[in-house]
Amino acid sequence: MHAPAKAMDFSFTLLFVLILTIATTAAASPNIYIHMLKPHYGSNGHKHSDLNCLSWRLAVETNNLQNWTQVPQACKDYVGHYMLGKQYRRDVDLVAAEAYKYAKGLNLTGDGNDVWVFDIDETTLSNLPYYARDTVAFGAMPLNETAFNAWVEEASSLAIPGSLKLYKQLIKLGFKIVFLTGVEEIYREARIKNLKAVGYTTWEKLILREAGEGGGVVYKSKKRKELEEEGGYKIRGNMGDQWSDLLGSNAGDRTFKVPDPMYYIG
Ligand SMILES: [Mg+2]
Numbered sequence: 001m002h003a004p005a006k007a008m009d010f011s012f013t014l015l016f017v018l019i020l021t022i023a024t025t026a027a028a029s030p031n032i033y034i035h036m037l038k039p040h041y042g043s044n045g046h047k048h049s050d051l052n053c054l055s056w057r058l059a060v061e062t063n064n065l066q067n068w069t070q071v072p073q074a075c076k077d078y079v080g081h082y083m084l085g086k087q088y089r090r091d092v093d094l095v096a097a098e099a100y101k102y103a104k105g106l107n108l109t110g111d112g113n114d115v116w117v118f119d120i121d122e123t124t125l126s127n128l129p130y131y132a133r134d135t136v137a138f139g140a141m142p143l144n145e146t147a148f149n150a151w152v153e154e155a156s157s158l159a160i161p162g163s164l165k166l167y168k169q170l171i172k173l174g175f176k177i178v179f180l181t182g183v184e185e186i187y188r189e190a191r192i193k194n195l196k197a198v199g200y201t202t203w204e205k206l207i208l209r210e211a212g213e214g215g216g217v218v219y220k221s222k223k224r225k226e227l228e229e230e231g232g233y234k235i236r237g238n239m240g241d242q243w244s245d246l247l248g249s250n251a252g253d254r255t256f257k258v259p260d261p262m263y264y265i266g
Pocket of ligand 1: 119120121122123240241242
């Protein structure tokens with residue numbers, strides 16, 4: 001009887017010491033939390049004061065929030081941490097991995113008409129160096145089209161790693177790549193230079209918007225319709241950061257949405 005009682009005493013002593021240590025540490029450093037709240041994970045471990053930013057981002061990604069013009073001031077830091085941290089990259093990687101799993105399972109006809117449509121900005125190319133500027137503040141400042149166009153002209157956008165990997169995998173599987181962007185035709189050369197510089201070296205079509213041509217879902221639907229009805233292509237997959245890339249006619253057999261809490265294009 002003595003031995004188990006001693007063992008129990010010892011366990012209680014250990015537990016007591018453990019509680020005392022935690023309590024002392026917490027009292028000495030009020031910033032240490034015994035139980036980390038899970039929602040903090042969404043901002044890459046950075047504590048944010050307003051949890052509504054997480055709800056806001058979820059509403060953006062699910063298309064429940066529409067026609068918004070800029071990131072709320074209260075969520076500027078939250079969006080910045082998200083975009084620059086690991087979570088954004090992980091979120092894109094998961095979508096890209098799922099897209100690859102789907103693409104691999106398709107039986108391509110082998111006629112060379114199976115295409116995968118990619119949007120460009122925030123889907124294949126990242127404009128984060130531009131969006132991280134003080135004057136842009138991850139979309140929390142009003143849109144400045146002139147400044148953004150000057151950035152496009154620089155051709156310094158980065159590849160989004162998960163999308164670049166998917167792009168290469170799709171080509172190996174036999175897909176033809178179509179880039180479809182709302183950026184205007186006058187930036188074609190800059191865009192070609194930028195795409196090639198970061199690893200997107202080949203494509204079947206690079207479709208840019210004519211000056212004066214409407215944008216958004218109407219424009220993208222029209223171009224996809226032309227691809228299928230006039231070009232004879234079959235859109236097997238379609239990836240974009242905006243719902244307007246993925247809704248409308250001829251959207252593709254399956255669509256994939258990558259995250260973008262920085263701006264909205266209807
Ligand atoms: Mg885009």
